[in-house]
Amino acid sequence: MAPVIDFAHAILLSLAFFISLTNEFVQAGSGGFSVELIHRDSPLSPFYNPSVYDRVTKALVRSNHRVKHLIRSSANPSSAIPSSIQSPVVSNNVGPLFDPSKSSTYQNMSCNSAFCNGTPIPHGCINANVCNYTYGYADGSHTSGVLATETLTFDSTSGGSVQVPNIHGDGLFGLGFSQSSLFSHMANGKFSYCLVPILDLSSVSIMNFDNGAVFSGEGVVSTPLVMKGGEMNYFLTLEYITVGNKKINLSPGACRNVLFNSGAIANYLPTSVYKELVSAIKEVVSVPPINDPNRNLCYQSGTKLADMIYGFTGAEVRLTPLNTFLRMTERAVCIAVVVNDELFVYGNAAQMNFKVGYDLVQKKVSFAPTDCTKK
Template structure:
């Protein structure tokens, strides 16, 4: 996205934005007018007024490693919500494999895309807004591995209680509360018994192994089952991830119970995701992320 900011400052000091993985940025907001380019038409532009742009002074966690962060959360301060309201309250993105060549690119689009009809197996599930602010929550009913539903207490998925699940593009790993994490690891472990476990922790990856001779076909399919019947079946490489040369790790990290589980951006890779903020639904489908390239 290309945008130009025009000076129209309304400074709000000492604003803190915290992410689902605990990362945070502390700084000031500036109320700006930004100019965005429309799609692939280089000369078509639109001005958007009263857009909050943050200038961080302190960065902690994963945000420390980047030049900037675009807020996609559901709040009045979110860049995504402000821009989406100009284009039908819909935005979408597609994330390529994190190990893809440099000429492959993720993309973010605002507005409903007619090309969505070309995607196969597009599914929709309810998008729950305003309950776990500013995150996008979904109604997960369970997780299956190899077609067998795991024995995970229903309270883990209860968004009105002490659990619930959010889908978060700003968190890399998929985080599961202990009541879900342990059954998932236990179900995958027998399929990896022939590979030497490594006594290392790579960032927050706790289960790593020597991947010599490993084939993805050895691992059964994992699926997230939504309460309304939709199923998200990520590719194996999204949950058995390359962590280093000759090293694979289970792409899950445990978090304390009670708490909210997180479907992170590595798990979301190679899928198209559409957030309909008015219809309150989340659409998703497998994608190479090379089709729907027009952007705002």
């Protein structure tokens, strides 16, 4: 059996996902492979949360923690998360999912190794033979252990296998550019994922690597990836948002730089844009919003809500109410947008039921509306 890695999306995804690399879950083919992403609140996860709406509330709390951490990181780059598609790292309270003593390719890193001395992850040495680390994550969770290298083998349904050698770290599943990232060991600079709706407990999300991440066809749109902060973050350029006949233009400059992040569930927009967005929604929705003292714009469940278009450079992404409103209670759905005037974020709710593909060679990200519950 191939190893099981806990990385709870991320995608270091609070997507908070586990990647389950088992025989029945992994498919490998011509130059690519795919894995299932198991959400931390899924019945398949040891952290399963059976309270349906509590999951959404806690995801928003984690999301807010994450954005605060990212804001601090932008002011202090030494504290930045060493990956760009992020998921919270969970403390391993459920027992080890991977036993290194059973692996022939696992090797602890020594304190004298170049990686141990160069890693941005806080670390220390009990003795010269072991490089220990501890790392607090954006949502308040943490991980600690021993930095090591390992070869991951992905079993193929056709009988072959795909090997990714010399993976660094322990507990972090990275898809940034750093040497600690799994992605830095991939061949062609491509990965993609398809996220199922947060309240769908019967389905799992899929992640593809290398050639398996390539998709094309009708409905696919692409926009340039903007690299800021070195290897740490991916940004997109958001030019406007459309609701009905109302087009909200974003001012040129910093306001258009939107962090593309699968760890935060909500979108984070500046106050001025948020106010225009709420006003436009109220104009096109035929019924008044309901009062909710704890949240912003909310409507009765079942209310007919309008689609929105997020206009990125060269790509219009049409979002349905599934992407723009969150089911908070049995009777209420609330807008999946949070006001923030320091950091603007395109979160994972807006990415659900889309194939999202990263091409880091051509520096672009592609979107294709998809029913992600169908493999």
